[in-house]
Amino acid sequence: MRAEARPTLPAAGAPASLYWQQKLDGYRVLAFLRSGHFHLQSRTGADLTAHFPELQAAADVGMDLVLDGELVVLQGGRLDFAALQQRSRLTGYRASSASRSTPAHVVAFDLLEADGEVLMGRPYRERWARLEALVAEGVLGGRWALVGSTTERDRALAWMDPDWGRVGVEGVVVKPAGGRYRAGKGGWWKVRAREYTEGVVGAVTGPASAPDTLLLGRWDAEARFRMIARTTPLSATARREVGARLTAAGDDHPWHGVTFSAGWGMHMPLPHVPVEPALVAEVAADTSVDDAGRYRHPVKFLRLRDDIGADSVPPLP
DSSP: OOEEEOSSOOOOOSTTSEEEEEEESSEEEEEEEETTEEEEEETTSOBOGGGOHHHHHTOOOSSOEEEEEEEEEEETTEEOHHHHHHHTTOOHHHHHHHHHHSOEEEEEEEEEEETTEEOTTSOHHHHHHHHHHHHHTTSSOTTEEEOOEESOHHHHHHTTSHHHHTTTEEEEEEEETTOOOOTTSOOEEEEEOEEEEEEEEEEEESOTTSOSEEEEEEEOTTSOEEEEEEBOOOOHHHHHHHHTTOOBOOTTSTTTTOOOBSSTTOOSBOOOEEBOTTOEEEEEEESOBOTTSOBSSOBEEEEEOTTSOGGGSOOOO
16 A cells, blocks of 8 residues: 655544544554564565564564554654664664664554555555554554554644754644455545755756755764755756855865765765855755765755855754
């Protein structure tokens, strides 16, 4: 069952006609718990079982279940996607050791099967009620948690606050109460929380006179200029406007000779042209930020901020 991206939350609709649930910063998974045997499958079909032995150890819950949910790692009071990604690469002794230092949980939001009874054809309100009952009765607990959920739109709006994003709640997923589960098909909606922020234009991809994308930076406490984001491709108008204001930088630019990856978590190098770090760009970004202060997803360029100097952009913590 896919969640289709929407820019804003839909209207509330009739009372209790929609479930509004936290969108967590993790891996979407299916967890198969059958007679003590466990299988963990990613959204793309990859077998993740061997990477998370702590879930195998917690799989005997006394019932055969198939859960749809989010695989997460909780560290320091927030969900840690980087730690989760690292865990997904480990097997054997290293996976066993990591299961103790950075244990994972499955946060369930749907129940597809219970003791051989297939529930996908039942309305979501029924599947959710049965999932809640499994937690209330103590069948699920420990490594198996329940996603934050409400039938009230106003409460869901609070989860769109960027402060929630800083602990790993990326937004809201909306599900019709009467909806059936259709594997691989749409029917749910997801809305990412957004925030508006500024960065200093430190480099571009494409020609500096008409850049394709901008690489934004901020200075840290040691006065190092660090990359924090890459924008999505600029519109033709923005390319002309920004390109007319940019000045190519010399060899003394802090990013001269520095290699950046083409995307968060990728190893492919990103060709770029350093420019004088003088222009400030306002962008719209989701709230997924790594430990180094870099936005994991591309940000959307909104405008240049002529009223703010580069030295006025807040530094990295």
